[in-house]
Amino acid sequence: MKCFFFKDKCKSAPELHSKKKNPAFNRPTNSTGSVSSPKSVKDLYRERQNIFRDFTLEELRDATNGFNRMLKIGEGGFGSVYKGSIKPPQQQGDPILVAIKRLNTRGFQGHKEWLAEVQFLGIVNHPNLVKLLGYCSVDGERGIQRLLVYEYMPNRSLEHHLFDRCLPALPWKTRLEIMLGAAQGLAYLHEGLEIQVIYRDFKSSNVLLDENFHPKLSDFGLAREGPQGDQTHVSTAVVGTQGYAAPEYIETGHLKVQSDMWSFGVVLYEILTGRRSLERNRPTPEQKLLDWVKQYPADSSRFSMIMDTRLRNQYSLVAARKIAKLADSCLKKNPEDRPSMSQIVESLKQALQLSEASNTSQDIAESSSRSKMVRKSK
Numbered sequence: 001m002k003c004f005f006f007k008d009k010c011k012s013a014p015e016l017h018s019k020k021k022n023p024a025f026n027r028p029t030n031s032t033g034s035v036s037s038p039k040s041v042k043d044l045y046r047e048r049q050n051i052f053r054d055f056t057l058e059e060l061r062d063a064t065n066g067f068n069r070m071l072k073i074g075e076g077g078f079g080s081v082y083k084g085s086i087k088p089p090q091q092q093g094d095p096i097l098v099a100i101k102r103l104n105t106r107g108f109q110g111h112k113e114w115l116a117e118v119q120f121l122g123i124v125n126h127p128n129l130v131k132l133l134g135y136c137s138v139d140g141e142r143g144i145q146r147l148l149v150y151e152y153m154p155n156r157s158l159e160h161h162l163f164d165r166c167l168p169a170l171p172w173k174t175r176l177e178i179m180l181g182a183a184q185g186l187a188y189l190h191e192g193l194e195i196q197v198i199y200r201d202f203k204s205s206n207v208l209l210d211e212n213f214h215p216k217l218s219d220f221g222l223a224r225e226g227p228q229g230d231q232t233h234v235s236t237a238v239v240g241t242q243g244y245a246a247p248e249y250i251e252t253g254h255l256k257v258q259s260d261m262w263s264f265g266v267v268l269y270e271i272l273t274g275r276r277s278l279e280r281n282r283p284t285p286e287q288k289l290l291d292w293v294k295q296y297p298a299d300s301s302r303f304s305m306i307m308d309t310r311l312r313n314q315y316s317l318v319a320a321r322k323i324a325k326l327a328d329s330c331l332k333k334n335p336e337d338r339p340s341m342s343q344i345v346e347s348l349k350q351a352l353q354l355s356e357a358s359n360t361s362q363d364i365a366e367s368s369s370r371s372k373m374v375r376k377s378k
Contacts, residue, residue: 039194039195040195040225041119041120041123041195041197041225042119044122044123044194044195045118045119045122045123048122048123051122052118052122052132052133052134052135053089053133053134053135053149054134054135054136055086055134055135055136055147055149056136057136057138057145057147059086059136060084060086060100060136060147060149063084063085063086063098063100064082064083064084064100067080067082067102068082071083071084073099073156074099074156076205078101078103078104078110078113078219078221079101079102079103079104079110080101080102081099081100081101081102082099082100082102083097083098083099083100083152084097084098084099084100084149085097085098086098086133086149096133097152098133098149098150098151098152099149099150099151099152099153100147100148100149100150101147101148101149101150102145102146102147103146103147103148110144110146111144111146112221113221113222114135114137114146114148114221116220116221116222116223117132117148117219117220117221118132118135118148120197120220120223121220123193124188124189124193124197126184126185126188126192127181127214127216128181128182128184128185128188128214128215128216128217129185129188129189129216129217130150130151130153130208130216130217130218131150131151131216132148132149132150133149133150133151134148134149135147135148135149136148136149150218153208153209153210153216153218154209154210154211155208155209155210155211155213156208156209157204157205157206157207157208157209158170158178158182158204158205158207158208158209158215158267158271159203159204159205159207160205161209162175162204162270162271162274163204163274163276169274169308169310169311169312170271171311171314172311172314172315172316172319172320172355173352173355173356173359174213175271176271176319176323176348176351176352176355177213177215177352178207178209178213178215178271179215179267179268179271179348180345180348180349180352181214181215181216182202182207182215182217182264182267183264183341183344183345183348184345185215185216185217186199186202186217186260186264186341186344187340187341187342187344187345189223189260190226190257190260190340190341191340191341191342195225195226196225196226196227196228196257197223197224197225197226198223198224198225198226198234198255198256198257198259198260199217199220199222199223199260199263200222200223200224200239200240200255200259200260201219201221201222201223201240201241201244201263202217202244202260202263202264202267203241203243203244203263203266203267203277204267204270206218206219207267222239222240224236224255226256226257227256232254232256233254233255233256234254234255234256235253235254235255236253236255237253238250238253242278243266243276243277243278243288243289244262244263244266244267244277245259245262245263246258246259246262246263246335247262247333248335256335258335258336258338259335260341261330261335261338261339261340261341261344262330262331262335262338264330264341264344265326265327265328265329265330265331265338266289266290266327266331268323268324268326268327268330269289269290269293269324269327270289271308271323272293272306272307272308272320272323272324272327273289273293273306273307273308274308274309274310274311275289275292275308276289277289277290290331292306293306293324298321298322298324298325298328299321303317303320303321303324304317304320307320315355316354316355316357316358316359317358318354318358319351319352319354319355319358322347322350322351322354323348323351326339326344326347326348326351330344
């Protein structure tokens, strides 16, 4: 999937220099009822900046057998990710499996994204956000080295399980549970911190899965603080992934929290159809997922034609229609008409309940059918 980036100079000091914000942003109030003084990501990170382990480059080389290609588990515009094994902080206990991201450092973009990841992941704490364990920063004669060490997610990503035909199809209920967890992570970023965080790069490849397929959002290199006070957006050069970025953001560079909702709607259609947002190898009318699904509205009799054939009809049609309608609401042209992430969470919970009720009814029907067959055979 094509990424689009901009080049921007930044200093080598491990800080992000943010513009001054309007202090009228909705902040939590203190015990006296007065509004707390506004804080930036940088301020919040400074309060907790000793939480990460500072690795040496040699430690991470050893952890990956010299960044062995056989241990590479991911690669993209950001750089490469390796599976590694590190010693516990006190050198006691069993080695810990980790994922080590080695960022590309051409120009300054890699350094800027490294800074953003360290600082944003340094202030968040949620079960649906990946944990950063430490980092490595080296400035040498051969250039800069920027690495990040995360908890290891053995089931890779949602993208991997949706589109890799060598793997078993992801069950319907699991798809909904993954999207619910991802929505809860985004709701926390939007509404659960002292500042509002716009994720800006929600896509199936950034939803990682642990051994129990519990989802966690990863890759915070493009995250930004949201608008404050009477501001309606953050003005920024356009970055992101083609097929997922909101159209108004691409056109104007005006970043709003609703941009994340658009991206979420795209991935909702990916879990319904089993298709990527953009597939050049398909016939022209089917290459762009959002254009193709418009031909099969959620309330139409033709809707089931878009459903992933790998599900083998093992899903609730009522719940699937609800998910499609939710996706449509996330994809509304006017950003203000899109639902909040809290509303999306509630809709996904309802869809899961519908699916479970449908499964129960189906089990009863199948049990009754089997009973009739037994009686006939007697």
